[in-house]
Amino acid sequence: MSHFVLIDGNSVANRAFYALPLLSTSAGLHTNAVLGFTTMLLKVLEEMKPTHIMVAFDAGKVVFRHSEYAEYKGGRSKTPPELSEQFPLIRELLDAFSIKRFELEGYEADDIIGTLTKQADEQAWKTTVITGDKDMLQLVSEHVSVALTRKGVSEIELYTPQEIHEKYGLKPLQIIDLKGLMGDSSDNIPGVPGVGEKTALKLLHEYGSVEQVLENIDKVSGKKLQENLRENVDKANMSKALATILREAPVELDVQDTGFEGYDGVPVSEFFKKMEFKSLLSKIKVAQPADGSGQADAKPFSFEMISEENKVAYESKLTSPMALYIEMDGENYHHAPFLGIGLAAEDTVMFVPWDVAKEWKVLCEWLADPAKEKWVFDGKRDTVGIAWHDLAIKGISFDVYLASYLLNATESNPTLDSIAAQYAQTRVLSDEEVYGKGAKRLVPEMDVLSEHVAHKAAAIWQSVPVLREQLAENEMEKLLGELEAPLSMVLALMEKQGVKVNSERLVQMGEDLDKKLAGLTDQIYELAGGAFNINSPKQLGEILFDRLSLPVLKKTKTGPSTSADVLEKLAPYHPIIDAILTFRQLGKLRSTYIEGLTKEIHTKTSKVHTLYNQATTATGRLSSTDPNLQNIPIRMEEGRKIREAFIPSEDGWYMLAADYSQIELRILAHISQDENLIDAFQKGMDIHTRTAMDVFGVSEEEVTSLMRRQAKAVNFGIVYGISDYGLSQNLNITRKEAGDFIERYFDVFSGVKRWMDEIVQQAKADGYVTTLLNRRRYLPDIRSSNFNLRSFAERTAMNTPIQGTAADVIKLAMICMQEAIEEKGLASRMLLQVHDELVFEVPENELEVMRKLVPEVMESALSLNVPLKADVSDGRTWYDAK
DNA sequence: GTGATCACGCAC
């Protein structure tokens, strides 16, 4: 039987481009859209076994719809050059596969496909359209299916009339009416204001078409909705016209000419070599039979449901390695109830409900056996979660969560459904699809739940080999195996251990704050001449700028700014300002740190158990949530007092804190090789004073405190990727003055300047930058023609190697530190990491050892050409460890 | 009521 496949070339290329990191060949040729397109194509050839295939592209500038609606496509940003340059490569790809491609001056790919499917339909050909554009669903008919690419391009979702009916309750042609009512911002189709998908579907279920809806406006429920429809009759009609795909384009192509009988492996592998698609090369068969005889279709998904009764029969299936996924009800694994366990290997997929799992001795022993290799998604979550059930997991040998983060750190917090879509054949539903979200979240019935979890385990199993291959290509195996993976187990211990909080102390501080805030509130109302919500920037703005007529110094999108830096400048004008600043400061302490922290104290342990996120930041730093223990106040004394509430969990113990001194500037000295900066650190000088001496050309004694403060700001700016504007804001000086400072800095530290220029050039060539340990960050905007986007990417190119390497270093130190504690049999425990600081709780008899050991380990974590320095201190509370 | 977004402020 014949099967005609039509591919919407522009749509698929676009999807691929935005879904994949901006890969490039060693020659600097961008290839991510080509790679995505190829992956999709191979999948289609294998799964659909087309006898006829064709790819349609947009052509020419004048799209016939323009004459009807001038703004059509106005909302679309111009195709980035990084993508445009890949279209010729995609054409080359299709030629290598001997696949026909087609374009028609003045017409979009949609219209060509619309016309061809009509022809195919008339001849009753089985036809499938591949696209990322939902509009195309209108082409679906008895003979024509539409396959939509999902998140990325590796997954496709097939729509027949049945599926459209199930999903929308509509006939395929009504998709046009749907768009007519709800519009489509990506195509700049306006639709009717206030009508989204929900409303549009409701109206269509009732009336059937845009025309019918408009004829029956009076019967429509909802006053506002009626009004919107009445006022936008023209818009609705025009939107419908815009969404309608032309099916009568002057296409001169005989479907019979698109015959496909498999591809020749030789030109294809030539092309792959040119593109440096190493992992795809192995998949190419030299002769590919078109009918797919002998090659069975992918097996339908199935899994075993384990119960009390049948579990014994599956004991032998607990093999090594095996994929493991623990399903929990909720994000916070310190509290989340367990629902069940999914397990998968080559020919087994199982789901074990938690009630069964926890009583299944053989499974629990398998989990705790370090010799049984487990492949997981977020092993820290599994490890900590199961520890709360007094069980253990050992032998985690691959974590797809961490691997996926390393491959693309910009897509923060990878989810298993997106990993599966990128690296596996099994489709995994997002948790939101299964559970619903927000208030409507609900644990589904067992049949839905078990299948979902089974899919997760299967997807982990399938992803591991692909991820391993890609890590190897990027030379990141060590970064994962020797840094991130071991670190995740150290973090697991720290999170489970938790930090003891003195809640009485917090309550007492809260009461003090309440009193002070009440007094300030009265004072502010008095000065303002009436009560208002001081916490509302809007209301505050009205008081300050309308009623009190203070000058507006800065504006936000929504009105005059009331931020602290503005208020400080307004302070001389009116006594209310100081009161507001104090109110803000104390209010922040009360809401975020007293109340916020108190909410997070675990009832069983009286401790806070934070969640360290190891896959969130673009630079490689950790982040901390629930509570965030990485932004506890320290700069202002009132806030710093919060730290008094963080205490050791054992009587008589101490808190010990150690922080790296100037780690980022030391790293800059190392990677830039700037002689002056290296000299400063080797002599052990105060770096800001030294900077002031060099920039202002004075001796050490002549450096005033203002000079040092300014030099310090310049150093910060250097680390963050400097701009004259940013520095001027920070120092409250003019842009010109800031520019002069920077120029003088670069005169003295010319090695830094050289490195900054080089790293930007390198980023432009590669499309990414790396840290010392080969962590990678892609910078898709580095060659953008938009000045802002490009400047931002350039600053990022300068900042990420510095900040990211600092993150690498402290992560190494943490692993070494935990090893040292275990090796020496110390009772001390690592509790917190705050980017350049580690906090421990230490029994009195280990104080001396730890005071020496911690800085030693931190300073020797990585050897640079300047020394690393760590300062240590201790006390009864975190506050006292200063 | 719920959810998303904004302004603001805290840390390194």
Added chain:
DNA sequence: GGCGTACGTGATCACG
């Protein structure tokens, strides 16, 4: 038009 990386809170607004 703008210095890097995070997260949490309260206000506000759109939505149902």
